[in-house]
Structure formats: C-alpha cells, structure tokens
Amino acid sequence: xxxxxxxAIFALVLSNVGTSQNKHNIQFKFDQYQNDTLVVxxxxxxxxxxxxxxxxQDTPGHFAMEGDSLLHPGVYIFLTxxxxxxxxxxMPREDQEFEVLSSKEDFSDLSYKGSTDNELxxxxxxxxxxxxxxxxxxxxxxxGTDGALKKTYEDEMRAIDTEVKAKQAAIIADHPETxxxxxxxxNQEVEVPDFSEVPEEERKMKxxxxxxxxxxxxxxxxxxxxxxxxxxxxxxKYYLEKLTIQLPDSINPTIDKLFSMMGTESSLFxxxxxxxxxxxxxxxxxxxxxxxxxxVDNYYIQGLAPWMSEENMAKIADNANKIRPTLMGNIAxxxxxxxxxxxxxxxxxxxYEYLVLLFWAPDCGHCKKVxxxxxxxxxxxxxxxxxxxAICTKHMDKLPTCWEAVKEKDMLGFINAADQYHKSSxxxxxxxxxxxxxxxxDKDKKILIKGIGGEQLPEVxxxxxxxxxxxKNG
Numbered sequence: 001x002x003x004x005x006x007x008a009i010f011a012l013v014l015s016n017v018g019t020s021q022n023k024h025n026i027q028f029k030f031d032q033y034q035n036d037t038l039v040v041x042x043x044x045x046x047x048x049x050x051x052x053x054x055x056x057q058d059t060p061g062h063f064a065m066e067g068d069s070l071l072h073p074g075v076y077i078f079l080t081x082x083x084x085x086x087x088x089x090x091m092p093r094e095d096q097e098f099e100v101l102s103s104k105e106d107f108s109d110l111s112y113k114g115s116t117d118n119e120l121x122x123x124x125x126x127x128x129x130x131x132x133x134x135x136x137x138x139x140x141x142x143x144g145t146d147g148a149l150k151k152t153y154e155d156e157m158r159a160i161d162t163e164v165k166a167k168q169a170a171i172i173a174d175h176p177e178t179x180x181x182x183x184x185x186x187n188q189e190v191e192v193p194d195f196s197e198v199p200e201e202e203r204k205m206k207x208x209x210x211x212x213x214x215x216x217x218x219x220x221x222x223x224x225x226x227x228x229x230x231x232x233x234x235x236x237k238y239y240l241e242k243l244t245i246q247l248p249d250s251i252n253p254t255i256d257k258l259f260s261m262m263g264t265e266s267s268l269f270x271x272x273x274x275x276x277x278x279x280x281x282x283x284x285x286x287x288x289x290x291x292x293x294x295x296v297d298n299y300y301i302q303g304l305a306p307w308m309s310e311e312n313m314a315k316i317a318d319n320a321n322k323i324r325p326t327l328m329g330n331i332a333x334x335x336x337x338x339x340x341x342x343x344x345x346x347x348x349x350x351x352y353e354y355l356v357l358l359f360w361a362p363d364c365g366h367c368k369k370v371x372x373x374x375x376x377x378x379x380x381x382x383x384x385x386x387x388x389x390a391i392c393t394k395h396m397d398k399l400p401t402c403w404e405a406v407k408e409k410d411m412l413g414f415i416n417a418a419d420q421y422h423k424s425s426x427x428x429x430x431x432x433x434x435x436x437x438x439x440x441x442d443k444d445k446k447i448l449i450k451g452i453g454g455e456q457l458p459e460v461x462x463x464x465x466x467x468x469x470x471x472k473n474g
Contacts, residue, residue, distance in 0.1 A: 022070045024096035028078065030061040032105040038063045039079040045271050046233040048077060070096055073179060074228020090179045092117040120171065121180040127167055131160055179225065185218040186231050212243045216261055224267035236272065248290035264304050273299055286451050287328045296320035322431045332445045335424040337391055337417035340403045345417050353385025354464065356457065357439040361393045362405035364435045370454030371409045377457045378413050386461065391426060392418040393435055440464065
C-alpha cells in the first residue's frame, strides 16, 4: 500500500513537468572536480530523489543537464563523487538556463551565472557567512560576564539580528516572486502576542493556540513548489506531532485544517493524503486506526483521490469498514459463542465492571508467550471486578485443541468459549486478523482500549481504574 501511494502521487505531480514549450539548460563547470559523474536530484516531501546522473563533457568538470521542457521548480541538489559532497541550488519557475560555477576543490566559491534567483540566494548565504564569526565572537565574550557588559553584548547580538531581518525584508520586498523569497518567508518565525491583558494562567494556552493557528502564515500550501523544498515535511510533522495532542480526536481536526489550507486540488494535498494514510496505517500507537477511518470517510470515498484505481479504492474502503466497528469509544458488538459443554455465552450476558475480551489461538506463538501473564493478571484483578472472556479462534475439526490448551495453560479461571462453525462472525465483527487481540470494555460495553499486549494489562488496567475513579469523584 505504501509503495502504491507514493508512486501514484509521484507520477501525478510530475505529470505537470514538461508541459511547457520552454527548455532547461543547466551547465555545471567545476575546475577542480576530477570525477566523470555528477548526480543531480531534488527534494520531494520527505524524500530526496535523483533526476539524472550526468557524465563529463569534453572538458573535465563540465556537465550539462538539458531538455526541451521546464523542470519542476524547487530546491535541487547535486552530489559529487567519491566524497558524496552535497550542494543545494534553486530551479527557478522560469529562465532555467544558467551556469553553476566553482574553481575550488571544496566548492567554497560556488557561484551562479544567468540565474537571478540563484545569485540572490547565494548573495544572502554569503551575507550570513560574514555574520557568523561575529556572532561567535560575541558569544565567546558573553561567557562569564554579567551586568552592563553582558547587556552591551546582548545589544550587539540584537543589532545583528535586526540587520539580518532587514536584509530578508529587502529581498522579500524587491523580489517577491523568487524561490529565495519563498524560502526566506517559510523560515520566518510566527510573532506571537504577549496577551498580557489575560490572567497569567491563561496566557500560555492562548499563546499556544495563536502559534498553532498562525503556524503556516508564511507558507503557501497551495503552491506545488512548496512540496519541492527541504522544509515542508519537517513543518507538517511538527504541526501534527508537536502542536497537536496525540489522540485521534485532536489529530483528525488538525489534518482537516491542514488540508483546508492546502486545498484538495493542490499537489501537497495529493502527496500528504497518501503519506498520512501510510503513516497512520503503520503506526504502533493504540487507537490511531481512527485516523485511517477518518481519512477514508472524509477524503478517499468522497471522490477526492481520483488518481486511485477502483481496485485500490475498494481495498482501503473495505479496510476502513473492518476497522470502524472496533474503534475505541464505540460500543462492542454482542456475540454468542459456546463453552466446552456446548452451552451458549454471550457478551451481553456477562456481569462485570471491566471485561478483558481476549481472542487467542492454541498454536499462536505470541499467545503461548504472553498467556502466563494474562493468567496471572486474571487471578489478581478478578477481585477488582475484572473478568477475562477468552475466545479461541479455532473452529471445525481444530476445536478440541482449544479445550486442551485451556487446561494446559491454566486458563480455567477465564470465561472460555469458541465457535465451531463461526456462526457469530466474531472474526469479522472484531477484525481478527492476528492473535492475540485484546479489548478492554467498561460495564456499558464501551471499548476503552484495544490492541495492547498481554504483558501490559496490569499497567493499563490500573490506569483505567484510576482515571475512571477520578472522573467519578469529580
């Protein structure tokens, strides 16, 4: 699934490349570079992808990348051999005919000819380079100082910061359409108000909310060039993972907000819809399957992923349908299964304060490993109102192995059952694809948690009881 999504989005975005009648012609001229190959690549979301391997022309150190159409604009890279040197340059939106030059072995004098965007960015980088040693000198002087002298050094640092910001502002004002401006704006910090008018205890939360709300103010998420930059993936991850509480109830609306800023026709939406689906599909964090269902219900089956084949769309929709009934917070479906003597036992018929619903198999290696932990847990927590309802997943002629294993593993303290002919459809209702699979239900049959390991039961159960007691006591 992960491979499919990436290839589909990659092909879709690159379909926009080469539609122009313009051409690209980038000449790399490196006087001291002796190797006969040069690898050229570009940023694409979280990846760096190779676009071409160039071979030296008649003159050593001279490489050409030419074509009859424009390349997708963005931040590109070239890699040197054999030291794997890594250098960035910009591919402008237009005027993709320029030279990349260096006369030194370490490329310390890297320069550009014929590209305003690259010349502008190079000038800015050189400007920062002149400030870096000055800043280091001031920092060294500040060590061990205090009082008026320390304030003097702090003022000097602020003066440099003001100078750098003024340089950025001038570039942004004078060259608004360049990629240099895009990169400078994307790295501008959000200026958060002090909110000094509100009580101190509310101030921190108000500042956090403002920061999150304005986090992408300086980034155009509808511009496909943003996807071809080195900053966007880190920004999106920080927004979703650091500025968002890691629960589906918080993650889902944050994703919706992100997609609303991107617009469903943008390249970023097409990339991140697949990327986030894959990310949460692989997540080992309990409950994150709710994010998958949210993405399927609100985007995929709403016709917002037209690049998906009908076959793959059907697969992810079916997967969401299997997951949906067992999402945390849902009411567990009633099932009727059978004890060893053939008497029926249903989920609804069991009296409990908390129920550990365990699906297991006698020949499951992990079941064998954790069953002693679960047995010990069942004995210890029964006095706390916890019952273990253990359903063996074997059926037909394999059913006798269930009862043999119950005795062998000392599971007699559980409510043990199975379903020889699978009349209850428990594997479908509880999405049993592997064993063991554990659910913890409250007395109202609400699914409190699922997918935890048997060895985690005491810790998780203690936390649940503690949390519910706290809620009861206000």
